[in-house]
Amino acid sequence: LDMSPEKIADQEHITYTREDAVALNTLNHDAQLVFLLNPTKISEIIKVASAGDKMPQKSTYFYPKLLTGLVFNDLKC
DSSP: OOOOHHHHHHTSSOOOOSOHHHHHHHTTTTOSOOOOOOOOOHHHHHHHHHTTOOOOTTTTOOSSOOOTTOOOSOOOO
16 A cells, blocks of 8 residues: 555545445545444553553544543543
């Protein structure tokens, strides 16, 4: 696919969707390849955050969105 880190970062050749039907439909039009991924588990996100690491782009997409200001993980200083 010749996808360098720079091409991935500029997002000119990559799109994201949460709808499997939309992703599969692009195979009939523009896309050469589609990945269907399982959602990231909250426990996995907590583990990564606790280690001080970062998740890949779009891997922490949540729906429905949490209300602004709602904390779902205890923040200890």
